[in-house]
Amino acid sequence: MGIKLLLENAHIEGIRYFDAYRKNGGYRSVEKALKMAPDEVVEEVKKSGLRGRGGAGFPTGMKWSFIAKPEGVPRHLVCNADESEPGTFKDRYLMEFLPHLLIEGLIVSSYALGSNVTYIYIRGEYAWIPDILEQAIEEARANGFLGKNILNTGFDCEIYVQRGAGAYICGEETALIESLEGKRGNPRIKPPFPAVKGAWDRPTVVNNVETLAAVVPIINMGGEEYAKIGVGRSTGTKLISACGNINKPGVYEIDMTISVEEFIYSDEWCGGIKNGKRLKACIPGGSSVPILPANLLLKTAKGEQRIMNYESLSDGGFATGTMMGSGGFIVLDEDQCVVKHTYTLARFYRHESCGQCSPCREGTGWMEKLLLRLDQGQGKMSDIDLLWDIQSKIEGNTICPLGDAAAWPVAAAIRHFRDEFEWHITNAAEAQTRNFGLAHYADPLPVPEPAVV
Amino acid sequence: MIQFSQEQLDKVNRIIARYPQGKQKSALLPVLHLAQDVFGWLSTETMDYVATLLNIEPIEVYEVATFYTMYNLKPVGKYVFEVCQTGPCMIQGSDDIIAYIGEKLDIKPGETTADGLFTLKTAECLGACGYAPMMQMGKFYKEHLTKEKVDAIIAECRSQALVNQ
Numbered sequence A: 001m002g003i004k005l006l007l008e009n010a011h012i013e014g015i016r017y018f019d020a021y022r023k024n025g026g027y028r029s030v031e032k033a034l035k036m037a038p039d040e041v042v043e044e045v046k047k048s049g050l051r052g053r054g055g056a057g058f059p060t061g062m063k064w065s066f067i068a069k070p071e072g073v074p075r076h077l078v079c080n081a082d083e084s085e086p087g088t089f090k091d092r093y094l095m096e097f098l099p100h101l102l103i104e105g106l107i108v109s110s111y112a113l114g115s116n117v118t119y120i121y122i123r124g125e126y127a128w129i130p131d132i133l134e135q136a137i138e139e140a141r142a143n144g145f146l147g148k149n150i151l152n153t154g155f156d157c158e159i160y161v162q163r164g165a166g167a168y169i170c171g172e173e174t175a176l177i178e179s180l181e182g183k184r185g186n187p188r189i190k191p192p193f194p195a196v197k198g199a200w201d202r203p204t205v206v207n208n209v210e211t212l213a214a215v216v217p218i219i220n221m222g223g224e225e226y227a228k229i230g231v232g233r234s235t236g237t238k239l240i241s242a243c244g245n246i247n248k249p250g251v252y253e254i255d256m257t258i259s260v261e262e263f264i265y266s267d268e269w270c271g272g273i274k275n276g277k278r279l280k281a282c283i284p285g286g287s288s289v290p291i292l293p294a295n296l297l298l299k300t301a302k303g304e305q306r307i308m309n310y311e312s313l314s315d316g317g318f319a320t321g322t323m324m325g326s327g328g329f330i331v332l333d334e335d336q337c338v339v340k341h342t343y344t345l346a347r348f349y350r351h352e353s354c355g356q357c358s359p360c361r362e363g364t365g366w367m368e369k370l371l372l373r374l375d376q377g378q379g380k381m382s383d384i385d386l387l388w389d390i391q392s393k394i395e396g397n398t399i400c401p402l403g404d405a406a407a408w409p410v411a412a413a414i415r416h417f418r419d420e421f422e423w424h425i426t427n428a429a430e431a432q433t434r435n436f437g438l439a440h441y442a443d444p445l446p447v448p449e450p451a452v453v
Numbered sequence B: 001m002i003q004f005s006q007e008q009l010d011k012v013n014r015i016i017a018r019y020p021q022g023k024q025k026s027a028l029l030p031v032l033h034l035a036q037d038v039f040g041w042l043s044t045e046t047m048d049y050v051a052t053l054l055n056i057e058p059i060e061v062y063e064v065a066t067f068y069t070m071y072n073l074k075p076v077g078k079y080v081f082e083v084c085q086t087g088p089c090m091i092q093g094s095d096d097i098i099a100y101i102g103e104k105l106d107i108k109p110g111e112t113t114a115d116g117l118f119t120l121k122t123a124e125c126l127g128a129c130g131y132a133p134m135m136q137m138g139k140f141y142k143e144h145l146t147k148e149k150v151d152a153i154i155a156e157c158r159s160q161a162l163v164n165q
Ligand SMILES: Cc1cc2nc3c(=O)[nH]c(=O)nc-3n(C[C@H](O)[C@H](O)[C@H](O)COP(=O)(O)O)c2cc1C
Pocket: A051, A052, A053, A054, A055, A056, A057, A058, A060, A080, A081, A082, A083, A084, A085, A168, A169, A170, A171, A172, A173, A174, A206, A207, A208, A209, A211, A212, A400, A401, A402, A405
């Protein structure tokens, strides 16, 4: 069994409620942290090496140390529970089953940042979860962990839950802040960064649910101990939500030393490919990260085992690697069509583009149309190059990273599955009746060979 | 006349109190959710009413109501089926589920049945990819959908509607 820091108690009866949670060691981190100075708490998080679990992997302690502290201006912590990246459903699991873990992490983090009013921004579709969180908040307050003068330390903290209303873009931190202010979710141009000018122009830190929950074990065990788990700059544990053609879809906590192969095939995790099929491709970090064919997923271009951590997943850059992203692990078996799957993602990004930047607004729609045409057997060879051209012109030319997130899946699909795209054109009629199949996508790669782009 | 009850107005005031003084506009998304729960959908009249409550311009409400997919700017059926169709659900057969519901209710995505009971919509990833195919129905999710499960859900909605009549 791997090490579990977050989900260890998830299956204890009644853990959703304060009494069981407290009996099992809950809220110790608040008692400990509130005896420390706020900066010492930040220091522990820095030492832990914790990287943001929302997708970008930015070091949390460093982000916290950037928060501006102008005299007399309130600061805010905002928890990003917008979780809308296809393949990602881990924050939902945490909030549904361990709401007090998030609330505990929020109290400690609010103390470290000096946030007396903290918000949880949750996607509107998770409509039943605010009740769970609000009940946990009320219980915490009734037991003196929230409200005025917490544990007689003079620290005041309130936590409010705000629901979004259906917009993936509100997961982007500046769009989230706009939405929190009661506006359309249009991302802001940075700088200024939220740490200086965020919600209501006040210094604001936005962190993912899982990031904030991880603060609890960090404070309990100390940053240094936490950093000993994992490897390199991938410290601690990571939640992975696994879906697609596997035997055991679900949310798993891993320490970042297991191999991708183990994760997919071991009964402890995904339990192998469903119906005895073979693995064709995988998007390991949520829909925005590059898709990899089976051969490049399990081994790097250098022929080494690929490990479930930040460094190993991105080994080879975009030419032969991918990213850890949000941990939304999507597995495709030999019967799946990469063209069609990529089409649904392009449709997703077109649907979710806020429309402020023309490369993203126009480009996502254009890519969707071309991919639909290809999938329906009406594409032309030149469409593939056109798709490549469009995605390359979106990337890097937009206000927020949604543009990149829309471009990368298309780029990676063409980069690694060009044969399948071409077959949809040369064998258009056949492509309507059967899929391209596994083809050569699981064949062992010649080692070592320079990457083909 | 569009009008919240006293209890609902108290709730609006509690929501406004979560935000800094003078930033009552921040309450807009939650108050629109409340209005939609109470009135079924967001008519211009409802949106204007919300603008008055929050002391903001009506255009500020329209801007927001048109941006977010969860706000209904047209009346919808009593039961709204929003079936996710993004990649992870697609590979688990969401297209078949959408087609099956459409056939069974004799409507296309975006339409409402003549008796006003059901609306079918397609949705993009709802954060339930591991429990696919799935749909949202009101406040809750229906997961691991099969044709049999869809039949049962529709039958249950129908009998519930009869009881409530
Ligand atoms: C289009 C887009 C969508 C995003 N969606 C989410 C999300 O749903 N949840 C999340 O935590 N971060 C999301 N992010 C990342 C946030 O902008 C931000 O980096 C993150 O909340 C920071 O938290 P962390 O440092 O704890 O990861 C998204 C970013 C982009 C560009």
